[in-house]
Amino acid sequence: MHALHVETERFLGSPAYVPVVDEDPQTGEHVLRVEVRKWPPVLDWGVLAGDAVHNLRSGLDHLAFALCGDPPPNPDKSAFPIFDSEKGFDHKGCELLRGADAEVKRLIKAVQPGLRFKTPKAAHQDPLWLLYKLSNAEKHQLVLTVGGATHGANFPNLGPELERSTREVIAVGMGVLRKPITEQNQEFVRWTPDPGKPKLDPHRNMELAFFVAFDPEGPGRGLAAHDLLRKIDSYIRQQVLWPLCPHLPGMTLSDTELMLAISRLAVVH
């Protein structure tokens, strides 16, 4: 996770993306494009994100394995269940926890996406569900697509003449809201300028923010890559690890206090 963060911050710190506004000679519209001066190493970032996802998912399975007895009665089938429905958990999830005591099963059931949310759509926003989908994709299917995207825009120096151009500002603001950059000179938004007003200068009148995100069409749903991984990590520490660690064999009170300290440290970071 740290490696991904360092790499992506370095990339965004370089002038990889430059906004350009030009005029369409056919229609007279103004067009905001992004010139790509350096393409992101999408595969390398995807593999790094995959490593983080693998370790987060694997950490949950290791936890379940340790909670299912020593040795677990069914070691080859032990895993941390993640289900988007109560029925799914009751039918298949409990089997993955064979050997665990009732309280452990209750605690794990309580964090199931399908039980925390009323609808599958809402459950699919749950950090554990996102981890489940990301993990399956990165292990068996495709390298996770992690690339550059526009995040949003600020308009710090519009000046008195442009301040009246609210319509243009809104158009640009909406046009650059969280969209992946996939092509050279990709068009983000076009608008009809107010007659007689100066053209929006992308270098003087607007600040475009870029971020590194998962593919919107993939299991990461276009979310900021590092933020999502940190969110999942933090969620696991606080909502899964912390309630379950007192049930780990051989875990003492001082160990659990240490785990709490680690969880809190993660929040601070």
Next chain:
Amino acid sequence: LTDSPSDHRLAGAIAKFNRSKEQFDELIVEMDAFFNQDPKPHHSVGEFDTEKWEWVERFQITQEPPLRLGVIFGDCIHNLRSALDHVIWQTTLLDGGTPDDSTQFPIASKSEAQFEAIAKRRIAGLSEKHRALVKQAQPYNAGDQAHRHPLGVLATLSNTDKHRVVHPAYSFISDDPGPALDALVGSYQGEDSSPVHAFWMAKRGTRLMHGTPWFRITWEPGEEPPREVQVNADMTLGIAFGDIGVAASSIRHIAEAVLKVIQAFMADFPETVWED
């Protein structure tokens, strides 16, 4: 595989494979740092055993290999295993099939019947030709050596790392004691016959555990026992992982087997361009 143009459909598999190489290199650096730290994590202490009339050197372990080595090892294994699955995903698409959540590279170490049972779900969308390639690569084809087949070992290591525990790391002797013993036997330079009755060294693969004997010199009965023996030899140590005791260096063999599979499939992707 140094080049992985992102427009090749197996670029993801190659990126995974190359990442495993980076992790292997990282593992080697961390292992070297572990062995070369000051003070050393292992040393030897000798004493004369008056009952057996022999000088015995025993390992003293001041520090076990850190768990972190097992985590890096696991990451490396994960990417190699995953590269195989990615090949099957793309090949299923190439063959006009529809990959799903069951699609994976099957690994069967027990029998052809086991392979057929797994393959039904894992490679349902592959052409006959590609199915045959997968079948050809199966560990069960190695007969009674199947458990040592690189892909069989990979499957075992990957399953344990993903679902159960971080592979524990331990140090072991990676030197063959033969040449050192040969040199010792002929090394006596005294005028009388050698007071040494026999030398013994632990064999290659011996796990370093605290107090384990690794070197013995048995004196001839009646000979004056030594007050001190200086052991100047440097022993080459390695690190092995997991219950099955896979040496870190064995990852190379596993990687070669994975690479062979990737290359076999890559040949059938029309965008593949081979260079000398």
